[in-house]
Amino acid sequence: MVESHLAVIPDFPEPGVLFRDLTPVFADGPAFHALAEALTAPFAGRFDHLGGVEARGFLLAGAASALCGAGVLTVRKQGKLPRAVLTEEYDLEYGTAALEVHEGELPPGSRVLIVDDVLATGGTVGAAARLVERAGWVVAGISVAIELEDLGGRAALGDRYEVFSLLQY
Numbered sequence: 001m002v003e004s005h006l007a008v009i010p011d012f013p014e015p016g017v018l019f020r021d022l023t024p025v026f027a028d029g030p031a032f033h034a035l036a037e038a039l040t041a042p043f044a045g046r047f048d049h050l051g052g053v054e055a056r057g058f059l060l061a062g063a064a065s066a067l068c069g070a071g072v073l074t075v076r077k078q079g080k081l082p083r084a085v086l087t088e089e090y091d092l093e094y095g096t097a098a099l100e101v102h103e104g105e106l107p108p109g110s111r112v113l114i115v116d117d118v119l120a121t122g123g124t125v126g127a128a129a130r131l132v133e134r135a136g137w138v139v140a141g142i143s144v145a146i147e148l149e150d151l152g153g154r155a156a157l158g159d160r161y162e163v164f165s166l167l168q169y
């Protein structure tokens with residue numbers, strides 16, 4: 001259902017990157033629904049909030065929130081959040097960036113399931129996990145639609161987090 005809607009684009013956004021494009025999944029109601037359900041199912045009863053990582057993770061966390069009823073922690077790219085923030089820098093497969101959360105957005109000890117579209121080097125969800133912990137919350141797990149195994153994200157994250165991926169390449 002999900003996999004049949006994926007697109008694969010060579011050399012985007014730069015030469016050498018094989019880009020896994022989820023937009024056809026987002027565009028198909030039943031496939032998007034199935035994906036959103038699949039990302040939270042392994043962690044049922046073990047999280048209080050979804051940590052949605054900008055930008056594509058927002059779509060997944062938002063859809064999952066509507067299905068399971070948990071609120072969304074907004075994990076944004078640097079410079080977008082209006083109140084006091086915590087910041088974590090990280091490396092991408094193609095560049096560097098920083099993520100931020102609002103301090104005090106959730107009650108202390110909240111269990112946050114981090115949701116994103118792709119696990120590549122692990123830099124993005126790793127930064128999101130560090131933010132959750134620095135803010136005084138708990139990482140309930142990391143759930144992604146696609147894991148790019150050759151890029152070593154799971155190993156880079158280490159043993160500290162439970163990582164679920166729906167599709168592996």
Ligand SMILES: O=P(O)(O)OC[C@H]1O[C@H](OP(=O)(O)OP(=O)(O)O)[C@H](O)[C@@H]1O
Binds near residue numbers: 053091093120
């Ligand atoms: O495991 P990593 O090596 O960190 O790569 C995975 C990240 O790369 C993409 O984010 P990107 O910031 O490129 O795009 P987006 O803002 O469109 O979600 C993707 O959405 C993941 O968040």
Ligand SMILES: Nc1ncnc2[nH]cnc12
Binds near residue numbers: 019020093118120
């Ligand atoms: N190869 C890839 N395809 C889609 N999203 C990505 N994010 C990082 N690497 C990616």
